[in-house]
Amino acid sequence: MVKRRSYVLACAALAMMVALSACSSAAEEPTGETEKVDTEVSSGTGEQATNEGASEATTSAVTETEGTTAPAGSDSDSGEEATAGTNELPENLPSDFPLPEDATIRLANSGENEGKQSAMVIFTTEQDMQTVSELYKDYFDAKKLTNAGQTIDDKNIIIQGTDPETQDVWSLIGGALASQEGVIELTLSWTES
Template sequence: MRPSGLKPVVVVLALGLALAACAEKKEGAPAPSSASASAPTSVSASHNASASADQRPEHLPKDFPIPADAKVSTSHSEHNEGKKSALLIFTTQQSMSTLSETYKNYFATRIGDNAAQTIDENNLIIQGDSADGKESWSLIGSPLASREGVVELTLTWAGT
């Protein structure tokens, strides 16, 4: 797999969102911003434990398959200095085998041989860059130990 300038963007976005999710927001206090004051940024975010599958991040490619029964907990898009990124976290009751097949096929067309995969009955991890280097993808999923029959997936995407 060749190096990509989009990977640092995905890593920074994921870490920033993780930190923001853990931070306690005081009433009346503005939300923290990771963007510099001079950099133009547009952000759209949604956090809803029982959202429908059509609550996809604005910049996420429209053909990314989201299960019909998905419950979206985090949907976030950002556009900064010409680069777009998206984070989507959702749960579904589809089986790991169904999800693995769906996303293996999807990413075969999006990132082909550039994909690194770990797929078994407890893990679904597919990461890689498109052949033209314009997109970077990371999908991580596993069954929730606390909720029988429920799988949680976390998708990060960055592109131009």
């Protein structure tokens, strides 16, 4: 079960790495034609704004209520909650997980599946990639992750593995946003064993 979960996590990390590298390549080599879809959370309406002439995309509507967002039609009793635009980490994420000082959390959700807690956080920072990489390399090196893999360069960071003490599975994937110069977006996944 743990090997299967690690395999699925490794596949997800590989897919994210390919997607991130494609984004950074697209930013370096403009094609002349760009498609842009802007989405906004509209307070209470669930409507999304899009640019005219943009390609169609499948999206789910998002509603906003007092600082929390959830996909329209979702069951709020499922134990998952997403908080947008705050600096609050999910309650069940280990409290020692560090955030850069200027971090803006775009999505934070947590839940429970078959009695096991999990959390996902998407956040951005304007710190440089070297500073961010050192912060998380030091954090995960201190945990001495097993079944671990790391890819760290000047554009991307991928760290994943299993905490040998708790058997918790960690995955951190991030890179520079092509749409916002000087901004790094990171996605953290954590699942307890």
